[in-house]
Amino acid sequence: MDAIECLKTRRCIRSYEDKPVPREIIEDIVDCGRLAASAINIQPWVFVAITDAGVRKKLSTITNHGAFIADAPVCVAVLCLADTYYLEDGCAATQNILLAARAHGLGACWVAGDKKDYAPAIREMLGAPADYKLVSLISIGHPSQTPSPAKKPLSEVLRWERF
Numbered sequence: 001m002d003a004i005e006c007l008k009t010r011r012c013i014r015s016y017e018d019k020p021v022p023r024e025i026i027e028d029i030v031d032c033g034r035l036a037a038s039a040i041n042i043q044p045w046v047f048v049a050i051t052d053a054g055v056r057k058k059l060s061t062i063t064n065h066g067a068f069i070a071d072a073p074v075c076v077a078v079l080c081l082a083d084t085y086y087l088e089d090g091c092a093a094t095q096n097i098l099l100a101a102r103a104h105g106l107g108a109c110w111v112a113g114d115k116k117d118y119a120p121a122i123r124e125m126l127g128a129p130a131d132y133k134l135v136s137l138i139s140i141g142h143p144s145q146t147p148s149p150a151k152k153p154l155s156e157v158l159r160w161e162r163f
């Protein structure tokens with residue numbers, strides 16, 4: 001699949017087959033997160049790949065819209081050192097991970113971290129230092145659904161030269 005097709009066909013997947021994702025694929029997906037753009041190339045991130053079913057179950061109950069984390073074979077937590085642009089940087093890495101999962105034929109979903117009341121509890125649960133922020137959790141697995149949420153047409157969102 002070429003990059004444009006990958007970008008245009010990525011959708012959040014919240015239902016997965018009961019099938020593990022090989023470790024080298026997880027590593028490659030996280031590697032794509034590692035290579036994301038970041039302000040002054042500070043690369044504030046640490047990625048925690050969680051495959052343990054008990055931990056994923058806990059994450060699924062702590063989050064308010066992440067129940068499916070329990071069913072995904074892997075969940076990647078994006079944690080960033082809380083510098084000026086930690087959120088933009090962490091979001092860039094998160095999007096790279098979503099796209100890398102798609103490129104590997106997998107499904108993934110972004111689950112909110114930053115600004116959520118549960119973020120500090122998850123940070124602590126994963127053993128991250130207090131100066132790190134949970135930017136996102138990303139569930140990843142073999143997709144068992146093909147959602148197609150409505151998208152605004154290009155004609156509505158693209159303006160030329162002025163707003």
Ligand SMILES: Cc1cc2nc3c(=O)[nH]c(=O)nc-3n(C[C@H](O)[C@H](O)[C@H](O)COP(=O)(O)O)c2cc1C
Pocket residue numbers: 010011012013014065066109110111112113147149
């Ligand atoms: C910052 C952010 C937080 C999100 N948090 C959640 C979440 O907690 N649970 C969830 O199911 N989806 C979450 N999503 C996914 C969105 O619901 C999804 O991207 C949106 O509905 C558009 O669907 P698509 O990604 O399939 O195009 C989040 C997305 C973003 C960008």
